[in-house]
Amino acid sequence: MKHCEYQQIDPQALSTPTPTPTLPLQQAVVQEEKKGETARRKWEVFPGKNRFYCDGRIIVAQQSGVLPLTLGLILVTTVLFFVFDCPFLLKHLTVFIPAIGGVLFVFVVISLLQTSFTDPGILPRATPDEAADIEKQIDNSGSSTYRPPPRTKEVMINQQVVKLKYCFTCKMFRPPRTSHCSLCDNCVERFDHHCPWVGNCVGKRNYRFFYTFIVSLSFLTVFIFGCVATHLALRAQGGRGLMFALQESPASAVELVICFFSVWSILGLSGFHTYLVASNLTTNEDIKGSWSGKSGAEDTGNPYSYNNIITNCCSVLCGPMPPSLIDRRGFMPVEESSQTVATEIELAAKKEINVVGGPTPSQLPPCALQVPPSPIPLPATPNHLQPDLQTPV
Amino acid sequence: MAETHSLQELQQQAAVASKVYVQRDYNSGKICKFQTKFPSELESRVDKQQFEETMQTLNNLYAEAEKIGGKSYLEGCLACMTAYTIFLCMETHYEKVLKKIARFVKEQNEKIYAPLGLLLTDPIERGLRVVEITIFEDRSIGSGR
Numbered sequence: 001m002k003h004c005e006y007q008q009i010d011p012q013a014l015s016t017p018t019p020t021p022t023l024p025l026q027q028a029v030v031q032e033e034k035k036g037e038t039a040r041r042k043w044e045v046f047p048g049k050n051r052f053y054c055d056g057r058i059i060v061a062q063q064s065g066v067l068p069l070t071l072g073l074i075l076v077t078t079v080l081f082f083v084f085d086c087p088f089l090l091k092h093l094t095v096f097i098p099a100i101g102g103v104l105f106v107f108v109v110i111s112l113l114q115t116s117f118t119d120p121g122i123l124p125r126a127t128p129d130e131a132a133d134i135e136k137q138i139d140n141s142g143s144s145t146y147r148p149p150p151r152t153k154e155v156m157i158n159q160q161v162v163k164l165k166y167c168f169t170c171k172m173f174r175p176p177r178t179s180h181c182s183l184c185d186n187c188v189e190r191f192d193h194h195c196p197w198v199g200n201c202v203g204k205r206n207y208r209f210f211y212t213f214i215v216s217l218s219f220l221t222v223f224i225f226g227c228v229a230t231h232l233a234l235r236a237q238g239g240r241g242l243m244f245a246l247q248e249s250p251a252s253a254v255e256l257v258i259c260f261f262s263v264w265s266i267l268g269l270s271g272f273h274t275y276l277v278a279s280n281l282t283t284n285e286d287i288k289g290s291w292s293g294k295s296g297a298e299d300t301g302n303p304y305s306y307n308n309i310i311t312n313c314c315s316v317l318c319g320p321m322p323p324s325l326i327d328r329r330g331f332m333p334v335e336e337s338s339q340t341v342a343t344e345i346e347l348a349a350k351k352e353i354n355v356v357g358g359p360t361p362s363q364l365p366p367c368a369l370q371v372p373p374s375p376i377p378l379p380a381t382p383n384h385l386q387p388d389l390q391t392p393v
Numbered sequence: 394m395a396e397t398h399s400l401q402e403l404q405q406q407a408a409v410a411s412k413v414y415v416q417r418d419y420n421s422g423k424i425c426k427f428q429t430k431f432p433s434e435l436e437s438r439v440d441k442q443q444f445e446e447t448m449q450t451l452n453n454l455y456a457e458a459e460k461i462g463g464k465s466y467l468e469g470c471l472a473c474m475t476a477y478t479i480f481l482c483m484e485t486h487y488e489k490v491l492k493k494i495a496r497f498v499k500e501q502n503e504k505i506y507a508p509l510g511l512l513l514t515d516p517i518e519r520g521l522r523v524v525e526i527t528i529f530e531d532r533s534i535g536s537g538r
Contacts, residue, residue, distance in 0.1 A: 123522070126522070130523060133414045156420050162419075164419070175417065175419065318469025318470055319461055321469075322459075323487055327518075
């Protein structure tokens, strides 16, 4: 009797009728194609809604939001300040005024750009193998044609129960304090909020830049406001009046208006974030009231706080800088030769089955021929299948 | 039957039988720590003591990377004063320890795990979520008809 090569399916995969990643034919085809391609960097296949520049060095959210407006406002105000107010103040007061203004401006722009262009702490999505492993651990029954009820896992942190939620997009249990940003379609560690002014999420890695930005911007705004007011006051001296001063220096009026309207919100934001830093909270947690005990009489304090303002500040702002986990500039892994060898044999096996046409389709493993093609080439293809010689016939 | 393989041989010739994932242990807070519980799938392959030792050393290395102390504060304050531009030139303490971890994982693979037909993946390649252990099949693939 002629032996046909069948593929041994992982029995656990069969017992759960989930479309586990067993698409050997499509995978083999994709792998064949991939062998011929030049290596691509990982940012080119990044699944989230981010945009990359400079070959992956710079990462921003999909919509830049009002980042151009933020930059524009800061630039315009500061340039007007240097051009119209500084010469007068330099002559009448001190050289330190433009110097301090310059330092503050540099701080503001650098921290703004760093906040916008840094990876906020994006967690890479689970590989198909990992996702399958977690699925197996969670439930072994039921089909996945509908979304099962939200899955949670409980852990104890500092003698307090914390619930970890399962992220359906990233296919993993979110670490504590991680949240999924729908605008960027990523799970971000220590997610604070998505800031449209900065055009990026604020998370673990760029929170210190964000804090530096808003604090230095508050100082800059107050400084410019103060200097412009002084300038106008000096010009209006000698009974000449404010209108005269404004006519002589109309740019100062523009600066005054911009600064006046922005100083309240920026100072307010700085104050709010200083409170958050001191109590080691995120905006997300504060808004939801995760630790304020609103949800019942349990003793829910913040398990991440060190209960010491100085320690909290130091750990949030001066702690070690965590690395970026998404490795934007790394190259896509070239498929291992072991897998290509195995898939070549699978391809041959496929041809055998098709040509010989011996066994009836019902005896063949269902996934081999009837699964619809997967549109997404899987970067890391699991290969549980090996040609096996046992003929069931 | 050749039980011992070199790392390169494994990656080039053997077929992947299955993968075991060691998840993060969040019970000590947010620090990076992996569960040291011995997975049952590895019972036939590697000594429990050896595996737990490897995981413990890995955990200790991550704890060293994330340690908050005088040195990290100094680095943080210096960075703050220079508007964080020193990060462009200087390698952070965390990155230095990550390189150490990469070397450690490679060394463990070469000395201990590859000869047993196993491969540890550096957790940083999986976003510090899991330690992926690949179990390679010993029998040769494509056995004839």
